[in-house]
Amino acid sequence: MSFLEISGLHKHYGPVAALAGVDLSVVSGSRTAIVGPSGCGKTTLLRLIAGFEAPDQGRITLDGEVLAKDGSAVPAHRRGIGVVAQDGALFPHLTIGDNIGFGMGRGEDKRAERIVELAYIVGLDKAILKRRPHQLSGGQQQRVALARAMAMKPRLMLLDEPFSALDTGLRASMRKAVAELLEAAGITTILVTHDQAEALSFASQVAVMRDGKFSQVGTPRELYLKPKDRMIAEFLGDAIILPAKISGGFAYSPLGRIAVDTPDSRDVVRIMLRPEQIALKRTSREGMSGTPDMLFGEVTESEFAGSMCTVAVRLLNSADPPDAAAIGNTPLILRKSGMDAPTVGEIVRLTVSGTAHVFA
Amino acid sequence: MFPTAIVVLQLLPLDGTGTASDLMQSAVDLARSGLPAGTGRRARRRAAPWLVIAALFVSLLALLPLAFIIWIAVQTGWETVSALVFRPRVGELLVNTVLLVLLAVPITVVLSVALAWLTERSDLPGARLWAWLCVAPLAIPAFVHSYAWITMVPRLHGLWAGVLVSVIAYFPFLYLPVSAALRRLDPALEDAAAALGLGPWRVFQRVVLPQLRLAICGGSLLVGLHLLAEYGLYVFIRFDTFTTAIVDQFQSTFNGPAANMLAGVLVSCCFVLLGLEVLVRGEERYARVGSGAARHQQRTPLGRATIPCLAVLVATTLLALGVPFVTIGGWLAAGGTAVWRFDEIGLALGQTLFLALAGALLATVAAMPMAWISIRAPGPLQRLLEGCNYIVGSLPGVVIALALVTITVRIAMPLYQTLFTILVAYTLMFLPRALVSLRASIAQAPVELERAASSLGRPPLQALWSTTIRLSAPGAAAGMALVALGIMNELTATQMLAPNGTRTLAMAFWSYSGEIDYASAAPYAFIMVAMSLPLTWLLYVQSKRMAGR
Numbered sequence: 001m002s003f004l005e006i007s008g009l010h011k012h013y014g015p016v017a018a019l020a021g022v023d024l025s026v027v028s029g030s031r032t033a034i035v036g037p038s039g040c041g042k043t044t045l046l047r048l049i050a051g052f053e054a055p056d057q058g059r060i061t062l063d064g065e066v067l068a069k070d071g072s073a074v075p076a077h078r079r080g081i082g083v084v085a086q087d088g089a090l091f092p093h094l095t096i097g098d099n100i101g102f103g104m105g106r107g108e109d110k111r112a113e114r115i116v117e118l119a120y121i122v123g124l125d126k127a128i129l130k131r132r133p134h135q136l137s138g139g140q141q142q143r144v145a146l147a148r149a150m151a152m153k154p155r156l157m158l159l160d161e162p163f164s165a166l167d168t169g170l171r172a173s174m175r176k177a178v179a180e181l182l183e184a185a186g187i188t189t190i191l192v193t194h195d196q197a198e199a200l201s202f203a204s205q206v207a208v209m210r211d212g213k214f215s216q217v218g219t220p221r222e223l224y225l226k227p228k229d230r231m232i233a234e235f236l237g238d239a240i241i242l243p244a245k246i247s248g249g250f251a252y253s254p255l256g257r258i259a260v261d262t263p264d265s266r267d268v269v270r271i272m273l274r275p276e277q278i279a280l281k282r283t284s285r286e287g288m289s290g291t292p293d294m295l296f297g298e299v300t301e302s303e304f305a306g307s308m309c310t311v312a313v314r315l316l317n318s319a320d321p322p323d324a325a326a327i328g329n330t331p332l333i334l335r336k337s338g339m340d341a342p343t344v345g346e347i348v349r350l351t352v353s354g355t356a357h358v359f360a
Numbered sequence: 361m362f363p364t365a366i367v368v369l370q371l372l373p374l375d376g377t378g379t380a381s382d383l384m385q386s387a388v389d390l391a392r393s394g395l396p397a398g399t400g401r402r403a404r405r406r407a408a409p410w411l412v413i414a415a416l417f418v419s420l421l422a423l424l425p426l427a428f429i430i431w432i433a434v435q436t437g438w439e440t441v442s443a444l445v446f447r448p449r450v451g452e453l454l455v456n457t458v459l460l461v462l463l464a465v466p467i468t469v470v471l472s473v474a475l476a477w478l479t480e481r482s483d484l485p486g487a488r489l490w491a492w493l494c495v496a497p498l499a500i501p502a503f504v505h506s507y508a509w510i511t512m513v514p515r516l517h518g519l520w521a522g523v524l525v526s527v528i529a530y531f532p533f534l535y536l537p538v539s540a541a542l543r544r545l546d547p548a549l550e551d552a553a554a555a556l557g558l559g560p561w562r563v564f565q566r567v568v569l570p571q572l573r574l575a576i577c578g579g580s581l582l583v584g585l586h587l588l589a590e591y592g593l594y595v596f597i598r599f600d601t602f603t604t605a606i607v608d609q610f611q612s613t614f615n616g617p618a619a620n621m622l623a624g625v626l627v628s629c630c631f632v633l634l635g636l637e638v639l640v641r642g643e644e645r646y647a648r649v650g651s652g653a654a655r656h657q658q659r660t661p662l663g664r665a666t667i668p669c670l671a672v673l674v675a676t677t678l679l680a681l682g683v684p685f686v687t688i689g690g691w692l693a694a695g696g697t698a699v700w701r702f703d704e705i706g707l708a709l710g711q712t713l714f715l716a717l718a719g720a721l722l723a724t725v726a727a728m729p730m731a732w733i734s735i736r737a738p739g740p741l742q743r744l745l746e747g748c749n750y751i752v753g754s755l756p757g758v759v760i761a762l763a764l765v766t767i768t769v770r771i772a773m774p775l776y777q778t779l780f781t782i783l784v785a786y787t788l789m790f791l792p793r794a795l796v797s798l799r800a801s802i803a804q805a806p807v808e809l810e811r812a813a814s815s816l817g818r819p820p821l822q823a824l825w826s827t828t829i830r831l832s833a834p835g836a837a838a839g840m841a842l843v844a845l846g847i848m849n850e851l852t853a854t855q856m857l858a859p860n861g862t863r864t865l866a867m868a869f870w871s872y873s874g875e876i877d878y879a880s881a882a883p884y885a886f887i888m889v890a891m892s893l894p895l896t897w898l899l900y901v902q903s904k905r906m907a908g909r
Contacts, residue, residue, distance in 0.1 A: 052551050053658075076554035077563075083555040089548035093570040103556030145552075152556055292504075 003028035003188050004049070004156060011044055011342035013211075018044040020212035022058070026188060026205070033178065033191045036209035037235070042192045045209070046158050049190065050083050051076035063155060075124040082154030082187075088145035090133035096144055097129035103152035118147040121181065128195065138172045146178060150185065157182060163198060164306045175202055196236045200224060208232050225274070226357050233272050233357075240273045240332060244356075251356055254315060256295050259355040270284035271356040272281040273300045275334045280313070288316070288347065295350045300331050309341035310334070313348060412741075414729035419745040422752040422788055425763035429627060432620045444621040449605075457601045457629060461587050464526040465580050471527065472534035472579065473572065475676065478669055480542045483659040485666070490673050494535045495900045497680040499892035501849040501866070502529040503592025504900020505680075505886045507873055508687035510596045522599040528680045529593060530586055534579035536621050540903045541575035542568075547657045560660070572639060581637040587781055588629055589756030591852045592870065602626040606758050607852060609763075620766065623759045630754055669764065687856070688885050695879030704868070705883060712864040715854075718843035719777075719786035723794040723843045724836055726787050731798035732828070736807060746795070753792035761853035789853065790843040797842065802828060828850040838898075845895050849888055 004026040011019040018041045034042045047053050049060060054073035059066060062081070067074045090099050100115045108114075116126055122143040133141060137332040140163050149157060159178070163171045174249060179202055182189045188266050193199050199206050202219040207217040216228045227233040244253035247265035251258045255278075260271060280297075288296050302310035332350075342348050363635045433441050444450075458604050478484050479491040497505075506525050509516055516524075545568065553563045591603045602622055609619035662669055692699070708798040728830040730749065752760070764785050775781050814824035847854075858864070863871075869884035 050551070050552065050555055075559075076551070077559050078556050080557070081555060085552060087548070087550045089546065089552040091549055091553075091567060091570075093573070102553070103558075107432060148552075148556065170378075204719075 002026065003030075004190075005059075006045075006049070007059055009045070009048060009050060009060070010056045011041075011053070012056055015210050018169050019048070019055070021130050022209075022212070022214060024214065025218065026190065028063075029188055030205060031189045031191065031203045032205045032207065033203035034207045034209055035193055035196055035199035035235075038194055039313045040209045041212040042194075042209050043160060044212075045249060046160050046190070046192050048159055049156075050081055051079045080152065080155050082149030082152065082157040082160045084142070084145045084149050084157070084159045086131070087165055088141040088143055088162075090141055090148075090191055092133055094133075095129065096124075096131050096133065096136070097124065099144055099189060100129075100132065100147045100151055102148055116231075118151055118297050119144075121150070121179065122147045138165050139174055142166065142174060145262075146181075150187070154187060155194050157187045157189045159189065161193050162191075164193070164195065171198070195251075199235065205273070208235065211309065221262060227272070228355045229359060230270070230272075233359075238275050238333070238335070240275055240278070242271050242273070244269055244271045244358075246271070246358060251358070253356075255350065255352055256293070258352050261355050262358050264358070270359045272359065273356050275332075277352055278332065278334055278357075279351045279353065280311070280334065280336065281351070282342055283347050285347055287349070297332070297348055297350055299344050299346045299348060302341060302344050304338055304341070307338050309338040311336050311341055313350065315350075316347070392887060411729045411733055415742075415745055416734050418726045418730060418791070419748045420790060421784070422749050423787065424767070425752065425755060425760045428763040428767055429620065429624050429759070432617065433624060436617045436621070441621060442616060444618055445625060448621070450625060453600060453602050453605050454629075454717045456519065456599065457588065460526065460599075460601065461584050461633075463519070463523045464530075464587055465525065465584055468527050468531050468534050469576055469580060469584050471676070472531050472538050473569075473576070473671065475531070475535055476542050478541035478673065480539050481657065481660055482669065483661050483666075484669055484673070487659075490677075491539065492897075492900050493673075493677045493681065494539075495532050495894070495896050495903075497529065498532045498899065499896045500529070500681075500684050500889050501592075501885075501892075502526075502586075502590055502687075503596065503851065503870070504888065505529040505684055505864075506593040506596035507869075507878070507885065508684040511687045511691070512683055512877060517598040519599060521597040522594055522601075525593055525597060526583075526587055526590075528683075530583045531676075532605060532678070533582045533586065533660050534576070536733050536899065536903055537575040537579045538572055538883070540875065541572050543657070545571055545657070577637050577641040581633060584633045585754050585756075588633070589758070591758060596873075602629065603758050603852070604758055606762065607856075610758075610762065610856065611635050619762060623762050626756060627759055630756070634751070634754065654811055684885075684889070688882050688889070691879045691882035692886060695882060699880045699883055701880075704863075705891050708863050708865050708868045708884070709887065711862055712848055712866075715782065715786070715858075715862075715864060716847040717840075719783050719790070720794075720840040720843040722783050723787045723790050724798065724840050727791055727794040727798050727839070728829075731795055731802055732824075734799055735802045749795060752788055753790070757785075757789050757818070757850060757853040758856070760785055761856040775856065779859060782854065782859070782862075785853045786843070786847050786850070790851075793842045794836075794839040797835050797839025798832060801832035801838075801870075804835070805831035830843070838855045838862065841895065841898075845892060848891060 002025040004024070006022060006024040009019050009022040010017070020041075022041075022045060022167075024032075034045065044053075048055050048068065051067065051073060054071060055068050057070055059069040061067065062079070065157050067079060089110055090096075091102065094102065096119075097112075097115050100118055101111055104111055104114065119126060119129060124140065124143050124147065127141065128136065133144070136144065142165075145162070162178070165172055166174060175198060191199070191202050193202075200223075203220065204274045205217065206220050207214045208223065209215070210231070216223060216232055218226075223232065224236050229237060230239075233239040233241070235302050242255060243252045244251040244258075245247065245267050246252075246260055246269055248263070249260060249263050251260045251269070251271050253271060255273075258271070258273070283295045283296070288294075297313035298316055302313050303310045311334050313334060336342075373651050410492075418700060436444075476496050478686065479487050479494060484490065500524075506527060509521075509525050544907055549571075552558075552562050553567045558566065588601070589603060590601070591607055594601050594604050602625060606619050606622045606626065609616065730742075730746060764781055765776070768781055809827040809831070810823050813827050814820065818826060848864075849866055850864075851870055853860070854864055854867060855870070858867075865884050865888055869881045869888070872878070872881035872884070
């Protein structure tokens with residue numbers, strides 16, 4: 001059942017089209033991430049859903065109720081949609097407790113108890129309630145903003161890059177905590193972010209946005225392994241893109257024969273592999289002889305960075321490539337565990353696991 | 361009196377590092393004056409002893425008028441003091457003054473907040489032009505406003521006339537900080553409140569208005585202090601306040617204890633205002649929480665309310681600018697070429713410029729040690745000294761002048777009515793303006809440069825000269841311009857202290873209008889306004905830049 005339904009949404013700022021026809025449907029209780037480079041229109045979309053602005057065209061329905069249609073819109077304060085902004089947007093003139101209770105009626109029953117309860121849910125200590133926003137760390141401010149938005153029992157929660165101001169370690173744990181919390185409360189959530197890892201790990205549905213449109217919508221796995229085009233592929237992670245010829249479910253590429261995800265036959269295509277699909281095994285020049293089917297390479301660069309090591313491998317032999325010369329000189333960039341990464345000059349054997357994705 | 365020129369400017373940073381409210385706070389705060397710029401712990405160091413001595417000397421000098429009032433009270437004896445203070449006349453003046461403040465300040469607050477919202481946050485046509493027109497009345501000295509009104513409506517007098525002209529003359533003092541604060545508000549907060557279910561009007565009440573509190577408090581204090589200090593405005597419309605009574609008393613009995621005791625009551629009123637502001641303002645600091653640039657604010661569409669809203673602005677502009685311009689223009693036309701007595705005007709202009717520049721220079725030099733210490737070696741002593749300076753800056757000119765008259769007459773007769781004394785008075789009155797500008801610009805000059813100069817072999821004073829002083833020169837110049845403008849439109853202290861034969865533009869204007877020769881006064885009013893207008897433009901631009909636009 002589709003809970004939030006968006007169709008044909010357009011929004012212009014002067015001559016600039018911020019949204020050029022966006023369609024999206026979100027299932028009740030699910031988590032959706034909208035990811036895209038900055039300036040792609042994702043924040044505009046969020047502001048239209050929240051009701052801070054009205055769309056020029058298109059329609060937004062939430063739980064069967066029309067929120068916006070062709071220029072007219074229900075104002076934000078009548079929508080019952082929670083929003084957590086990038087920096088929390090806490091009211092600096094109110095205490096934390098009053099911030100959390102802001103959306104409740106002043107004389108509401110058990111207001112104080114509910115504030116304490118909400119603080120507890122988002123993992124804040126009771127003692128913090130008397131403090132002011134500027135006395136809190138960034139992570140705490142985000143928790144307060146979340147509690148404040150949850151206090152009014154929203155039908156839908158919008159998160160506008162809420163983790164981007166936090167440091168890396170805190171970011172991952174906050175993301176997990178928020179995801180679990182909203183899941184437990186059964187609140188449908190939309191997250192806007194420019195961080196692909198965040199989008200992939202947070203959501204059950206990911207929409208990649210570019211130039212005011214969704215270029216692809218799907219599950220995180222689908223988007224990561226079967227992106228529609230090269231840009232989506234590279235936006236969502238490192239990608240190795242190779243020229244190949246496909247037939248009978250296999251691709252013939254500089255990396256040899258690789259299983260692909262389509263039964264088509266075509267002569268000139270591009271296939272994509274994720275670097276983690278390529279395994280390296282140490283060997284030597286002597287080990288290369290007499291094994292014509294195997295693929296060998298020489299490590300030309302190795303950059304140690306703690307847990308990970310970035311390795312550049314130049315292919316030494318390559319089986320029947322369509323443009324071998326082109327690929328032969330371009331090293332493959334792979335990320336390997338820092339523990340036993342090969343060093344410069346070493347000879348390695350390359351093996352490919354899984355299937356390659358063929359771009360349409 | 362505080363002449364119209366622009367104490368507000370001392371509340372606006374000249375370099376964009378601080379915020380209006382920071383400086384507004386420091387301008388009146390005895391206890392803790394917020395530093396305008398990031399001076400980390402690294403910048404802290406001990407000040408050179410000669411600097412401390414110089415700063416101490418200036419601060420003690422600044423305290424002279426206050427000390428003097430206490431000293432006179434002690435010397436006069438309690439019985440005489442109570443006889444002079446607790447009498448019906450003082451009660452009358454107190455009622456007048458309190459009513460004036462109680463009526464004029466709230467009206468000014470409502471008007472300024474409405475104007476600021478309309479020009480900053482609504483889609484009113486021509487908002488930028490209206491914003492500038494709301495600042496422009498500052499160019500007109502308060503007594504010129506009053507002169508214009510009395511010409512237009514000769515029967516105007518009493519409390520309500522006082523309230524009317526005061527609101528018109530002083531609303532920009534509130535408009536400026538409030539509109540700057542409105543511009544700086546993070547629109548994300550208003551979005552957040554809307555998402556939490558608040559309608560537009562309740563968002564304004566619960567989110568916008570509380571954040572304007574600092575600006576409103578600071579601006580109201582400023583307006584209140586001006587109401588207490590103003591002289592010329594109320595003389596025209598025959599409304600008695602403490603300041604007019606002190607000047608009357610001074611003119612009839614010279615420096616008798618009666619004038620001095622009235623001054624004592626007036627100073628107490630100022631302190632009450634200062635204290636009230638501190639109480640109302642509270643401990644709040646409404647800094648924007650979080651990082652990143654704030655999103656652009658959206659302007660509220662006015663729809664059918666556009667015409668009535670425009671009418672409010674048109675009416676305000678007509679009252680605040682139209683009336684003075686029409687009147688001055690009318691008198692100039694009526695007077696023809698006969699009123700342009702160029703020898704006399706030239707002399708007055710020359711004297712005014714000389715006094716203004718000399719006073720500005722002295723005030724800036726006097727402010728330098730204090731400004732340097734407050735940025736480079738802040739501490740409790742510095743805050744105390746700085747607080748003294750600000751408090752004295754908030755005293756009416758008539759009190760400072762009266763103190764200096766009495767001191768010179770009793771102790772140092774040869775200094776009475778000399779250039780020296782009048783320049784000292786100007787320095788005391790306008791030191792805060794110079795101090796704020798200087799402080800902001802010194803904060804811009806990194807201490808590392810001074811150290812580099814020292815390590816390259818310059819002795820301390822030379823190192824200071826070749827780095828910090830050079831770099832803070834633009835700020836100092838801006839501060840000097842402000843002080844000079846203040847002096848140019850100053851009337852009360854100049855009248856009481858200037859050497860015989862002095863006739864500044866304000867004095868000439870005053871004496872002609874005192875003789876009801878309004879046509880002859882018009883050229884002087886015109887010149888004062890014309891010279892002040894560029895400054896209001898500067899103010900307008902500064903307040904825009906401060907908000908990062």
